[in-house]
């Protein structure tokens with residue numbers, strides 16, 4: 147028994163049967179709209195193997211039985227994490243943040259009613275581990291420091307379907323190398339270096355954390371539950387994983403939550419040219435709500 151277990155640990159659980167691959171893929175699709183293409187099956191198998199070991203299961207069949215049972219219903223959150231891609235980094239597609247500072251923030255601020263509560267609502271949807279949301283927070287902080295008389299507040303909300311990455315985003319702890327795109331002054335201002343066991347890591351400063359909140363949100367859930375519309379929405383590098391029908395659904399829901407005159411930023415490969423949406427293109431992958 148001990149020897150058999152050891153062999154499993156060393157060589158994995160063998161090839162994942164197509165039937166189980168399809169069933170798990172289908173379950174993932176129902177929950178988040180993402181599936182793993184068959185050419186990535188091996189990657190999926192490796193990740194599922196890891197999960198089987200953690201749960202001390204001895205076969206794929208056992209795992210499949212568990213995830214479809216009432217007892218295993220919470221396991222879906224790990225399956226979602228297995229099928230989704232979380233690649234992200236600080237100041238990804240940096241030109242978009244430059245455009246935000248040079249054009250978008252000044253325009254939004256100048257259109258604000260002088261008498262109302264001057265607050266901008268920003269949404270980093272599909273935020274993964276939080277780098278995009280914290281980058282936005284840095285950009286808004288810098289803008290306010292350089293323009294102390296404009297007088298407005300901002301809230302940044304980061305959301306993602308994966309609970310695992312949302313928890314990481316909330317912690318705001320990153321390997322020190324992830325700060326490479328930032329200049330020295332920004333590193334000092336916005337991150338605290340870990341000591342002892344935490345050396346090699348940084349934590350986002352209270353100043354960044356104050357205006358940046360995170361929660362789980364699935365683009366396909368019934369109700370997003372937002373009280374107010376957003377002034378800016380970032381939805382980058384996620385719709386590429388959805389089929390066309392789901393892309394249309396998600397993009398329309400984003401537009402419903404963007405106020406007129408608000409801005410939608412997409413990933414650099416995600417043009418909205420072939421979608422019939424209430425937005426106008428104002429730059430490469432930057433759109434304004436009509």
Ligand SMILES: C[S@@+](CC[C@H](N)C(=O)[O-])C[C@H]1O[C@@H](n2cnc3c(N)ncnc32)[C@H](O)[C@@H]1O
Pocket residue numbers: 177178179180230231232233234235238271272273274275278305306307308311363364365366381382383384387413
């Ligand atoms: C490649 S990351 C993009 C991160 C960041 N926006 C960027 O561009 O750097 C894609 C993220 O989309 C999330 N995602 C996938 N399906 C989703 C869904 N149905 N609802 C919300 N987020 C989803 C994944 O969990 C993943 O963290």
